[in-house]
Amino acid sequence: MARRPVTLPQLQQKKQHGDPITMLTAWDYLWARLLDAAGVDVILVGDSLGMVALGYSTTLPVTLEQMIHHARAVRRGVTASFVVCDLPFLSYHESPEQALRSAGQLVKEAEVQAVKMEGASPVVCAATQRLVEAGIPVLGHVGLLPQRVHQLGGLRQQGKTEQAAEAILADAIALAQAGAFALILEHIPSELAQRITAKLEIPTIGIGAGPHCDGQVLVTADVLGLTPQAPPFAPVYADLGTQAIAALQQYCHDVRSRIYPPPQP
Template sequence: MPHRSVTIPQLHQWKGQGRLITMLTAWDYLLAKLLDRAGIDVILVGDSLGMVALGYDTTLPVTLDQMVHHAQAVRRGVESALLVCDLPFLSYHASPQQALGSAGRLLKEAGVQAVKMEGATPGVLAATELLVQSGIPVLGHVGLTPQMIHSFGSLRQQGKTPETAEKILAGAIALERAGAFGIILEHIPASLAQTISQKLQIPTIGIGAGHDCDGQVLVTADLLGLTTQPPPFAPIYAELGGAIATAVQAYCQDVQQRKFSPLT
């Protein structure tokens, strides 16, 4: 049975207890309801919905209006999990005040409980401080940050050199000091993720970052086998893509051969 109303203080308590945190993404009501009933701790309305729900090649085209729309649908399916939503590309980069306005929309219009921003630039740190001071919890995100794909050149692992590893560690520490309640560590070496997790008082949630984070997150479409090219670090727990295709083909065959018998 799912637990009741996961809170941010609970996540902090779980880190101290060594109780690992579970997190998955959702982009509509039905999926959110299924995840929540299954007992997931945190549901993220990730801008990855741009690819798995909207058909974009990257997360960059996703707009704030689209995130609000999808978060509203997810909210209606969630009773127990903590609901977090990504701020999409260029909805928080201009100024801390822009970030406050964007995050405020997600809380007021969609009922999310926290927002996530990528990176640890001075602008993101300043925005994190302002949002937290304004009562909006912030989840940080360092390592591979997909909104920076054009700067990275590809979605390759980050932090493999001493210099880049030190920069990611410093960014995580700075986000904690700015008031972030937790940090996503994406596609970095397991040893670096372990170091960050040990140094921080707030929870770390890994995705392609080894086993030593305080929790794990995946894009649910990858976990369920619904994507054709999941990232190399994403395990597949069910091959639902193939199962759906088989079911649809069987239905089409039954209809075309007059074998379909609707229930009455």
């Protein structure tokens, strides 16, 4: 039986009912189709594709045009999952108007159902409110912000001091008040994620933030063993990288040994 499309109200109801939200990343049609068939609630076209699919060392070089290109491919592979797309670095930081133009392009050209922005600066909070007023759902993101990797000195856990924890909690509240439909809590202490989740009426989705969030998100390539080194909080559910290399080596062996293709009948 075909799965019914996931809607924003359904995601928000999951928090009320205590049903965890599942989220994974996709960067093309192939993986989007597989994630959709697996029953993933939300597919995130994350700017992590810059590292996973494009070979960059950070997410910073990814452009809005690249995100639109990949989001289009993902959208073509989805029939039921709710699709969210990252706004890349410097595509929303100047003003709410810039954010609206960038998000509008993603919604119109790639037909994504929501966008995600990092942080809770005054510009981001104002942009969140502006997008929501225009009918574009916004997924917030607090804690570790990969687009600020140079400012943070690396992809380190955030919110470890009381002052830092209070700042992240304030950011989460500000984004909820601005109209975000849910929040990503990335790489923060479990106790802080629990406080934020209890404080907010909107769902929280953790990545390296412990078990108390309303859902979890991971980079698909990490959990399938397709990256050189997954973060410590990402379990490897299948080592597809090793299996793929072995299969491709076997193919090369068979061709070189003239085992493949077999003789014509």
